[in-house]
Amino acid sequence: MRAAIELAVENVRAGRGGPFAAVVVRDGRIIAEGTNTVTSSCDPTAHAEINAVRNACRELADYQLHECDIYTTCEPCPMCLGALYWARPRRVYYAATRDDAATAGFDDAFIYEEILRACEQRRLPMQQLLRDEAQASFEAWTAKPDRVEY
């Protein structure tokens, strides 16, 4: 975690993005790092954990991180928590909280509140349409004998 905190501080100093970093550890060794590069890479999904997961998966040539632990300098935002579920690491360690992030001006706590709300009560307008027609893609999926599940 101390290595991640050092990376986060360095990330701010270098002007690469927000004050966040994460490292992925496997067999006691850091196999990948990630820092927040939202503004420098023009990518709102380029949070520390997402970048670390992507780098670790590239390193392992796998889309799962079963034997890995992730150390992140801040409680993951909903996007990153979702990404961690999809990556399926063994364990996640975090340091600062979503409220620490909110105090520093980041939307983490706000997005947690929004996700708990029903669609129609959210600040981001969402509308459903063509649900029936969209089943075609699931039908193609379940009918495909050589589909690769994840």
Added chain:
Amino acid sequence: MRAAIELAVENVRAGRGGPFAAVVVRDGRIIAEGTNTVTSSCDPTAHAEINAVRNACRELADYQLHECDIYTTCEPCPMCLGALYWARPRRVYYAATRDDAATAGFDDAFIYEEILRACEQRRLPMQQLLRDEAQASFEAWTAKPDRVEY
């Protein structure tokens, strides 16, 4: 939305990943597309919406999608919903639901349930450590006069 559904079906047929696609529209024109490429790109974060947001941001050279609408073939999973909040589009349209996705074998509904739980009750073990030391990165952030906020 019909363009997105067609992309999702084609994505399955081509074996690139799960049965999901999204398009980003600005001024009545599709400016970017994204399909699920989790398995083919070895990237658990490569969901349709994440790929579409990344492609649209690259197209616009911006980390925000203020004037854009996003059409996605399925209700966004928590990771993608979080990504949409960070990207700040004008409006999101979706077709299938998280339960449709669950029926086809995807974890979307499960992850929504998990995110609602307190950390210590989640299936993914999470543990906090070194909260105090991690404040160093936020202190560096707030002390940086030329920080680029997002």
